[in-house]
Amino acid sequence: MADRSQPTPTPPKPSLPPGMVLGPDGKPCKICTAFRNWRPTAPGSTTPRKKSTAEMMAALASGTGFRSPEPNTTLPAHCPPDVEALGRATWTFLHATAAYYPTRPTTHQRANMLNLIHALPVLYPCTHCAKDFGDRMKECPPDVSSRERLSRWFCERHNEVNEKLGKELFDCAKVDERWKDGPLDGSCD
Template sequence: PPDVEQLGRATWMFLHTTAAYYPEKPTPTQRANMLMLLRSLPILYPCGWCAEDFGKDLQSNPPQVGGREALSRWLCERHNEVNQKLGKESFDCAKVDERWKDGPSD
Protein backbone atom coordinates (compact mmCIF):
# COMPACT_ATOMS: atom_id res chain seq x y z
CA PRO A 1 0.00 0.00 0.00
CA PRO A 2 1.16 3.60 -0.61
CA ASP A 3 2.99 5.54 2.12
CA VAL A 4 0.13 7.80 3.22
CA GLU A 5 2.45 10.55 4.49
CA GLN A 6 4.57 10.77 1.33
CA LEU A 7 1.49 10.49 -0.84
CA GLY A 8 -0.10 13.29 1.16
CA ARG A 9 2.89 15.63 0.89
CA ALA A 10 3.16 15.02 -2.86
CA THR A 11 -0.58 15.48 -3.40
CA TRP A 12 -0.77 18.68 -1.37
CA MET A 13 2.22 20.03 -3.30
CA PHE A 14 0.49 19.27 -6.58
CA LEU A 15 -2.87 20.68 -5.48
CA HIS A 16 -1.56 23.87 -3.81
CA THR A 17 0.84 24.59 -6.69
CA THR A 18 -1.89 24.00 -9.28
CA ALA A 19 -4.21 26.33 -7.32
CA ALA A 20 -1.45 28.96 -7.02
CA TYR A 21 -1.07 29.07 -10.82
CA TYR A 22 -4.78 28.69 -11.65
CA PRO A 23 -6.02 31.73 -13.59
CA GLU A 24 -7.69 34.62 -11.79
CA LYS A 25 -10.30 34.47 -14.57
CA PRO A 26 -10.56 30.81 -15.60
CA THR A 27 -12.41 29.75 -18.73
CA PRO A 28 -15.48 27.51 -18.33
CA THR A 29 -13.29 24.59 -19.48
CA GLN A 30 -10.67 25.32 -16.84
CA ARG A 31 -13.34 25.60 -14.14
CA ALA A 32 -15.00 22.36 -15.18
CA ASN A 33 -11.70 20.49 -15.19
CA MET A 34 -10.63 21.85 -11.80
CA LEU A 35 -13.99 20.77 -10.41
CA MET A 36 -13.49 17.29 -11.87
CA LEU A 37 -9.96 17.07 -10.51
CA LEU A 38 -11.16 17.87 -6.99
CA ARG A 39 -14.29 15.73 -7.18
CA SER A 40 -12.27 12.76 -8.40
CA LEU A 41 -10.22 12.63 -5.19
CA PRO A 42 -12.94 11.07 -3.02
CA ILE A 43 -13.36 8.41 -5.73
CA LEU A 44 -9.74 7.72 -6.70
CA TYR A 45 -7.36 8.86 -3.94
CA PRO A 46 -5.48 5.71 -2.88
CA CYS A 47 -6.03 6.12 0.87
CA GLY A 48 -9.53 4.94 1.64
CA TRP A 49 -10.27 6.79 4.87
CA CYS A 50 -8.58 9.97 3.55
CA ALA A 51 -10.77 9.83 0.44
CA GLU A 52 -13.92 9.23 2.44
CA ASP A 53 -13.37 12.10 4.88
CA PHE A 54 -12.31 14.45 2.08
CA GLY A 55 -15.54 13.55 0.24
CA LYS A 56 -17.59 14.54 3.28
CA ASP A 57 -15.65 17.78 3.61
CA LEU A 58 -16.33 18.58 -0.09
CA GLN A 59 -20.04 18.03 0.50
CA SER A 60 -20.16 20.69 3.22
CA ASN A 61 -17.58 22.99 1.55
CA PRO A 62 -18.09 23.07 -2.24
CA PRO A 63 -14.93 23.77 -4.29
CA GLN A 64 -14.40 27.47 -5.07
CA VAL A 65 -13.22 27.30 -8.67
CA GLY A 66 -14.11 30.89 -9.63
CA GLY A 67 -10.53 32.16 -9.52
CA ARG A 68 -7.05 31.47 -8.19
CA GLU A 69 -7.32 33.52 -5.00
CA ALA A 70 -10.58 31.92 -3.88
CA LEU A 71 -9.38 28.46 -4.89
CA SER A 72 -6.08 28.80 -3.03
CA ARG A 73 -7.83 29.91 0.13
CA TRP A 74 -10.48 27.22 -0.11
CA LEU A 75 -7.82 24.53 -0.56
CA CYS A 76 -5.80 25.92 2.35
CA GLU A 77 -8.90 25.62 4.52
CA ARG A 78 -9.50 22.02 3.38
CA HIS A 79 -5.86 21.17 4.17
CA ASN A 80 -6.33 22.77 7.60
CA GLU A 81 -9.33 20.50 8.19
CA VAL A 82 -7.03 17.53 7.63
CA ASN A 83 -4.31 19.12 9.78
CA GLN A 84 -6.82 19.51 12.59
CA LYS A 85 -8.03 15.94 12.24
CA LEU A 86 -4.43 14.70 12.49
CA GLY A 87 -3.54 16.99 15.41
CA LYS A 88 -1.15 19.05 13.25
CA GLU A 89 -0.68 22.81 13.49
CA SER A 90 -3.01 24.98 11.43
CA PHE A 91 -1.41 26.84 8.50
CA ASP A 92 -1.88 30.63 8.14
CA CYS A 93 -3.83 30.91 4.88
CA ALA A 94 -2.57 34.49 4.36
CA LYS A 95 0.75 32.79 3.51
CA VAL A 96 -0.33 30.35 0.79
CA ASP A 97 1.16 32.42 -2.04
CA GLU A 98 4.41 32.87 -0.18
CA ARG A 99 4.60 29.10 0.39
CA TRP A 100 3.36 27.85 -3.00
CA LYS A 101 3.85 30.68 -5.51
CA ASP A 102 6.05 33.65 -4.72
CA GLY A 103 8.45 32.32 -2.11
CA PRO A 104 9.49 34.36 0.95
CA SER A 105 9.62 38.11 0.27
CA ASP A 106 12.86 38.82 2.19
Protein backbone atom coordinates (compact mmCIF):
# COMPACT_ATOMS: atom_id res chain seq x y z
CA MET A 1 0.00 0.00 0.00
CA ALA A 2 1.21 3.48 -0.76
CA ASP A 3 2.63 5.53 2.12
CA ARG A 4 0.19 8.43 2.46
CA SER A 5 2.10 10.11 5.27
CA GLN A 6 4.55 11.77 2.86
CA PRO A 7 3.31 14.58 0.63
CA THR A 8 3.85 13.92 -3.07
CA PRO A 9 6.78 16.07 -4.18
CA THR A 10 5.75 18.58 -6.81
CA PRO A 11 8.21 19.29 -9.60
CA PRO A 12 9.72 22.78 -9.38
CA LYS A 13 7.90 25.27 -11.62
CA PRO A 14 10.12 26.68 -14.33
CA SER A 15 10.44 30.42 -13.89
CA LEU A 16 9.18 32.55 -16.75
CA PRO A 17 11.70 34.90 -18.27
CA PRO A 18 10.77 38.58 -17.89
CA GLY A 19 7.94 39.62 -20.18
CA MET A 20 7.26 36.11 -21.50
CA VAL A 21 3.56 35.21 -21.57
CA LEU A 22 2.13 31.71 -21.83
CA GLY A 23 -0.91 31.02 -24.00
CA PRO A 24 -3.96 28.94 -23.06
CA ASP A 25 -2.06 25.82 -24.25
CA GLY A 26 0.70 26.44 -21.69
CA LYS A 27 3.25 27.24 -24.38
CA PRO A 28 5.01 30.57 -24.85
CA CYS A 29 2.56 32.80 -26.70
CA LYS A 30 4.28 34.82 -29.39
CA ILE A 31 1.39 37.18 -30.14
CA CYS A 32 0.99 37.84 -26.37
CA THR A 33 4.67 38.72 -25.88
CA ALA A 34 6.74 41.75 -26.87
CA PHE A 35 9.37 40.95 -29.49
CA ARG A 36 12.20 42.15 -27.24
CA ASN A 37 11.27 39.37 -24.78
CA TRP A 38 11.06 36.69 -27.44
CA ARG A 39 14.62 35.89 -28.39
CA PRO A 40 16.34 32.78 -27.09
CA THR A 41 20.09 32.73 -27.23
CA ALA A 42 22.66 30.12 -26.36
CA PRO A 43 24.19 30.71 -22.93
CA GLY A 44 27.26 32.91 -23.41
CA SER A 45 26.29 33.87 -26.95
CA THR A 46 25.28 37.39 -27.93
CA THR A 47 23.92 36.48 -31.34
CA PRO A 48 20.14 36.24 -31.60
CA ARG A 49 19.14 33.03 -33.35
CA LYS A 50 16.08 32.07 -35.32
CA LYS A 51 13.49 31.09 -32.73
CA SER A 52 10.82 28.46 -32.62
CA THR A 53 8.19 27.53 -30.08
CA ALA A 54 10.16 24.34 -29.35
CA GLU A 55 13.24 26.42 -28.53
CA MET A 56 11.19 28.70 -26.32
CA MET A 57 9.72 25.68 -24.50
CA ALA A 58 13.18 24.21 -23.96
CA ALA A 59 14.56 27.50 -22.69
CA LEU A 60 11.51 27.91 -20.48
CA ALA A 61 11.91 24.43 -19.00
CA SER A 62 15.59 24.98 -18.26
CA GLY A 63 15.02 28.48 -16.93
CA THR A 64 18.06 29.65 -18.91
CA GLY A 65 18.92 30.81 -22.37
CA PHE A 66 16.87 33.99 -22.59
CA ARG A 67 18.23 37.40 -23.36
CA SER A 68 17.45 40.19 -20.96
CA PRO A 69 14.84 42.66 -22.19
CA GLU A 70 16.43 45.39 -24.31
CA PRO A 71 14.29 48.52 -24.46
CA ASN A 72 15.40 49.54 -27.96
CA THR A 73 14.71 46.23 -29.66
CA THR A 74 11.95 46.77 -32.16
CA LEU A 75 10.20 44.32 -34.40
CA PRO A 76 11.40 44.43 -38.03
CA ALA A 77 8.62 45.70 -40.29
CA HIS A 78 8.31 42.48 -42.29
CA CYS A 79 7.74 40.27 -39.23
CA PRO A 80 4.43 39.00 -37.86
CA PRO A 81 3.17 41.37 -35.14
CA ASP A 82 4.10 41.03 -31.51
CA VAL A 83 1.76 42.15 -28.73
CA GLU A 84 2.83 45.78 -29.17
CA ALA A 85 2.56 46.03 -32.96
CA LEU A 86 -0.79 44.25 -32.82
CA GLY A 87 -1.97 46.62 -30.09
CA ARG A 88 -0.87 49.78 -31.92
CA ALA A 89 -2.57 48.64 -35.13
CA THR A 90 -5.75 47.64 -33.32
CA TRP A 91 -5.99 50.84 -31.30
CA THR A 92 -5.42 52.82 -34.51
CA PHE A 93 -8.30 50.99 -36.14
CA LEU A 94 -10.61 51.27 -33.12
CA HIS A 95 -9.94 54.96 -32.33
CA ALA A 96 -10.13 55.96 -36.00
CA THR A 97 -13.35 54.00 -36.48
CA ALA A 98 -14.82 55.74 -33.44
CA ALA A 99 -13.60 59.14 -34.69
CA TYR A 100 -15.57 58.68 -37.93
CA TYR A 101 -18.63 57.02 -36.35
CA PRO A 102 -21.82 59.06 -36.86
CA THR A 103 -22.93 61.66 -34.34
CA ARG A 104 -26.39 60.15 -34.56
CA PRO A 105 -25.90 56.50 -35.54
CA THR A 106 -28.75 54.43 -36.91
CA THR A 107 -29.90 51.27 -35.15
CA HIS A 108 -28.07 49.30 -37.83
CA GLN A 109 -24.82 51.21 -37.25
CA ARG A 110 -25.07 50.81 -33.49
CA ALA A 111 -25.70 47.07 -33.79
CA ASN A 112 -22.70 46.63 -36.07
CA MET A 113 -20.43 48.64 -33.79
CA LEU A 114 -21.55 46.50 -30.85
CA ASN A 115 -20.79 43.37 -32.88
CA LEU A 116 -17.33 44.68 -33.65
CA ILE A 117 -16.58 45.46 -30.02
CA HIS A 118 -18.04 42.23 -28.68
CA ALA A 119 -15.93 40.23 -31.14
CA LEU A 120 -12.70 41.48 -29.54
CA PRO A 121 -12.77 39.37 -26.34
CA VAL A 122 -13.55 36.34 -28.51
CA LEU A 123 -11.17 36.84 -31.42
CA TYR A 124 -8.32 39.14 -30.35
CA PRO A 125 -5.26 36.90 -30.70
CA CYS A 126 -3.49 38.07 -27.52
CA THR A 127 -5.58 35.91 -25.23
CA HIS A 128 -4.82 37.56 -21.88
CA CYS A 129 -5.42 40.99 -23.48
CA ALA A 130 -8.73 39.72 -24.84
CA LYS A 131 -9.82 38.32 -21.49
CA ASP A 132 -8.98 41.48 -19.55
CA PHE A 133 -10.71 43.61 -22.17
CA GLY A 134 -13.82 41.38 -21.96
CA ASP A 135 -13.80 41.67 -18.16
CA ARG A 136 -13.61 45.47 -18.40
CA MET A 137 -16.47 45.49 -20.94
CA LYS A 138 -18.68 43.71 -18.42
CA GLU A 139 -17.94 46.46 -15.89
CA CYS A 140 -18.26 49.27 -18.42
CA PRO A 141 -20.53 48.28 -21.32
CA PRO A 142 -19.76 50.02 -24.63
CA ASP A 143 -21.58 53.27 -25.31
CA VAL A 144 -22.34 53.31 -29.04
CA SER A 145 -24.97 56.07 -28.84
CA SER A 146 -22.80 58.73 -30.52
CA ARG A 147 -19.38 59.44 -32.00
CA GLU A 148 -18.33 61.47 -28.96
CA ARG A 149 -19.41 58.84 -26.45
CA LEU A 150 -17.89 55.96 -28.34
CA SER A 151 -14.58 57.82 -28.73
CA ARG A 152 -14.53 58.48 -25.01
CA TRP A 153 -15.41 54.86 -24.23
CA PHE A 154 -12.47 53.59 -26.28
CA CYS A 155 -10.19 56.22 -24.77
CA GLU A 156 -11.11 55.12 -21.26
CA ARG A 157 -10.64 51.42 -22.04
CA HIS A 158 -7.28 52.21 -23.67
CA ASN A 159 -6.27 54.18 -20.60
CA GLU A 160 -7.09 51.17 -18.43
CA VAL A 161 -4.61 49.15 -20.47
CA ASN A 162 -2.10 52.02 -20.28
CA GLU A 163 -2.46 52.03 -16.52
CA LYS A 164 -2.07 48.26 -16.30
CA LEU A 165 1.15 48.50 -18.32
CA GLY A 166 2.46 51.43 -16.25
CA LYS A 167 2.17 53.88 -19.15
CA GLU A 168 1.13 57.52 -19.06
CA LEU A 169 -2.62 58.14 -19.30
CA PHE A 170 -3.93 59.88 -22.39
CA ASP A 171 -6.02 63.05 -22.08
CA CYS A 172 -9.38 61.94 -23.50
CA ALA A 173 -10.26 65.54 -24.35
CA LYS A 174 -7.68 65.17 -27.13
CA VAL A 175 -9.04 62.10 -28.94
CA ASP A 176 -10.32 64.09 -31.91
CA GLU A 177 -7.05 65.93 -32.25
CA ARG A 178 -5.14 62.63 -32.14
CA TRP A 179 -7.44 60.49 -34.31
CA LYS A 180 -9.36 62.84 -36.62
CA ASP A 181 -8.39 66.50 -36.86
CA GLY A 182 -4.65 66.54 -36.19
CA PRO A 183 -2.83 69.16 -34.12
CA LEU A 184 -3.67 72.87 -34.44
CA ASP A 185 -0.13 73.65 -35.60
CA GLY A 186 -1.00 72.03 -38.93
CA SER A 187 1.95 69.65 -38.79
CA CYS A 188 -0.26 66.77 -39.97
CA ASP A 189 -2.13 68.69 -42.69
